[in-house]
Amino acid sequence: MDFHKFLYTISDALATADLMALKFLSLEHIPLRKQEGIRDPEALFLALEEKGMMEESNLSFLKELLFRINRIDLLTGKLCSSRAEMERELQIPGRAKVSPFRYLLFQLAENITTDELKSLKFLLMKELPKCRLDNEITMINVFIEMEKKGLLAEDNLEALKTICEKIDKSLLKKIEEYELDQREEMYIPEGHGGQPGFPERAAPVGRLFSSFSPTQADNTYKMTSRPRGICLILNNHNFERARSEVPKLKTIKDRNGTEADAVALRRVFSKLHFEIEEYRDLTAEQIRDTVHRYRAMDHHDKDCFVCCILSHGDKGIVFGTDGQEASIQELTTSFTGLNCPSLAGKPKVFFIQACQGDTFQKGVPIETDSAELDSSVEVDARFQLECIPDEADFLLGMATMKDFVSYRSTTQGTWYIQSLCNHLEESCPRGEDILSILTAVNLEVSKKNDRLNQGKQMPQPSFTLRKKLIFPIN
Structure with a gap:
């Protein structure tokens, strides 16, 4: 099948919420200004192709994106991959192209309840314009506005932690796990290869394979199969x-x-x-x-x-x-x-x-x-x-x-x-x-x-x- 026709068959199966998630996870590769003109998945795929992130001979980023948003049906049905294969693949240093910070925010957005989102918006009323906090605004939109205002960044999670502590401590726990992972990545054990203090960038192993708290970390049972x-x-x-x-x-x-x-x-x-x-x-x-x-x-x-x-x-x-x-x-x-x-x-x-x-x-x-x-x-x-x-x-x-x-x-x-x-x-x-x-x-x-x-x-x-x-x- 023609490459672009193939991408069209995938984009045709993606919902509006899927597109929003894919755009958010791609922000490190396609800046927000350029994303504003993207209204459908085909346009996103073309933008990623222009950036060299997607090509006929290398669909690894597309696989990762579909895996991250939990569209395993497309991953298996269209790309001949699987959840288990992606879990193994993304443990290899340097393979993950979605940043751990971006994926952390996506996980939080996926797991916040409607009432918790209302509470979060209320706590941000003094910091963000009211028009950016109406009922139609999603958690992903709120994160984008917080980043614009300098309230949220990869090295600045304090405001988000303060809010999460007030509305749901399990969200705070997820952020703290992320911070621990990032600190651990700053050191390479003896025999790892490479230079100490400069590890190859990789997604935190063990905490990225589910939509939220359940992980493959040593202290938690794996719980990612469908059905469980x-x-x-x-x-x-x-x-x-x-x-x-x-x-x-x-x-x-x-x-x-x-x-x-x-x-x-x-x-x-x-x-x-x-x-x-x-x-x-x-x-x-x-x-x-x-x-x-x-x-x-x-x-x-x-x-x-x-x-x-x-x-x-x-x-x-x-x-x-x-x-x-x-x-x-x-x-x-x-x-x-x-x-x-x-x-x-x-x-x-x-x-x-x-x-x-x-x-x-x-x-x-x-x-x-x-x-x-x-x-x-x-x-x-x-x-x-x-x-x-x-x-x-x-x-x-x-x-x-x-x-x-x-x-x-x-x-x-x-x-x-x-x-x-x-x-x-x-x-x-x-x-x-x-x-x-x-x-x-x-x-x-x-x-x-x-x-x-x-x-x-x-x-x-x-x-x-x-x-x-x-x-x-x-």
């Missing part, structure tokens, strides 16, 4: 068979309200780019077979595995709808490195909604503003904590502590799963790690109150994670 992995939901509601076949369970109730939990889990983990697989009303044998089937799958191109089990249980087990027992330890151990090699070194996350006993946890009389659920609150049966493998990279999120009940509204779902989903939805866009999120869940659930029994509930996570686990939304 499978979110397996085992949702048991109807226990009629258990009541009829197992004498000791003749009074066990159907788990009314569990569908509200399943809906919340599907919504949240879909937003987090997981592939949702849900199974309902499984017997114990079906639970084991389903888990073993997912254990046997090839997860090499995935970064994580999540399993959510919503059922009745007893110490160390969950009940199938037939009243038979499935060992929690057997289910989690299925995904150790030996049993599931393609998930070795990757996080395996289990969220278990079930009680760990039949004891009601009493509240200590303190002044609180805790909200009360409606009167139709039930307890799930019993469950025990010692179910997490000794091997690394596991997280087990328990609805309640050992020996105690957990609560489920027959209309609104369980205290634990509803709180978990709400906090994931609120905190993941800010780049918070899962343990911080689960701590917030602990606080929220601990404030709730069962009016009938004056009962309380305290969730309990258990983990062998070696790194921070952060779920990006981009």
Whole structure:
């Protein structure tokens, strides 16, 4: 295909927001004055061609741009590249042509919420003209205006840091990580080659491959695959068979309200780019077979595995709808490195909604503003904590502590799963790690109150994670 016709097929697939992002990332190569006349991607490509940044025999910059704005569909479909290939390529010193400073600003712009942007504009009202801060102005536009006014530069991030500290500390953390990377690049380790203090310019390795906080840095699990992995939901509601076949369970109730939990889990983990697989009303044998089937799958191109089990249980087990027992330890151990090699070194996350006993946890009389659920609150049966493998990279999120009940509204779902989903939805866009999120869940659930029994509930996570686990939304 003719080179310019080829570029046209790519430009035809780019949206207005994509063009704005591409222009912003190209500012070191095409100055703002010249960009003002660029109204479509074809014009941008021609300008880059004139600058020698794009030619038929070398499309590396175009690949980098599409990778940076997360248009992996065009990268793979039109340029025969991939996310993994670009991650490897951009670790080579000198290959990245988008400056780390420019990409930092783009990341911040991509991850600021509408309310945070309004707050940022308000804090800049004395510094920038009001016409540059109206509702239609994007974060990228604000950054450009700040650069024009001398409020923002590669070596001048103080004003931006002050604002980010006020509106969202996760944005400030991202800037501080960038500054740390830049300081580290000022030194070359022995044996690196080249002259000390003058490293070849390169994008900071490990912090540029996702849209925000999740990175390939040593202290954070990689979370860049699409989909991230499978979110397996085992949702048991109807226990009629258990009541009829197992004498000791003749009074066990159907788990009314569990569908509200399943809906919340599907919504949240879909937003987090997981592939949702849900199974309902499984017997114990079906639970084991389903888990073993997912254990046997090839997860090499995935970064994580999540399993959510919503059922009745007893110490160390969950009940199938037939009243038979499935060992929690057997289910989690299925995904150790030996049993599931393609998930070795990757996080395996289990969220278990079930009680760990039949004891009601009493509240200590303190002044609180805790909200009360409606009167139709039930307890799930019993469950025990010692179910997490000794091997690394596991997280087990328990609805309640050992020996105690957990609560489920027959209309609104369980205290634990509803709180978990709400906090994931609120905190993941800010780049918070899962343990911080689960701590917030602990606080929220601990404030709730069962009016009938004056009962309380305290969730309990258990983990062998070696790194921070952060779920990006981009």
